[in-house]
Amino acid sequence: MLVAEELAEDSPSTPFTAHAGVDVWVGLLADSDYSTSALFSQVAGLYVHSEGDAVAYTRDDLDFVVTDDPSVDFDREGQFVPFEFAPGTYEVWSTETPQIAVVVCPPADG
Numbered sequence: 001m002l003v004a005e006e007l008a009e010d011s012p013s014t015p016f017t018a019h020a021g022v023d024v025w026v027g028l029l030a031d032s033d034y035s036t037s038a039l040f041s042q043v044a045g046l047y048v049h050s051e052g053d054a055v056a057y058t059r060d061d062l063d064f065v066v067t068d069d070p071s072v073d074f075d076r077e078g079q080f081v082p083f084e085f086a087p088g089t090y091e092v093w094s095t096e097t098p099q100i101a102v103v104v105c106p107p108a109d110g
Contacts, residue, residue, distance in 0.1 A: 007100060018085060018087055030099040032098070044097075049091060
């Protein structure tokens, strides 16, 4: 486990290091805004930047977040997705307050 925390709105997570040759996964454990009954279910947007970078974004006319930071996409709560960034030290941030986890998994055999 590299990170396990509830993100504060507009604040980065605890920094974590993604090493070459190691599989890192990001999980959306809980999202207070997610609803399976909503017409357009949406999970909190998670964004990734290098450690120490400022959280910077604007909103467009439809209130969508516009940022240069790449996003990590989820379909539902409880989902883990591979962290597909170059080796380095990163932070995850959101405009919401989701609970996240960043974990290291052994590489898949073969």
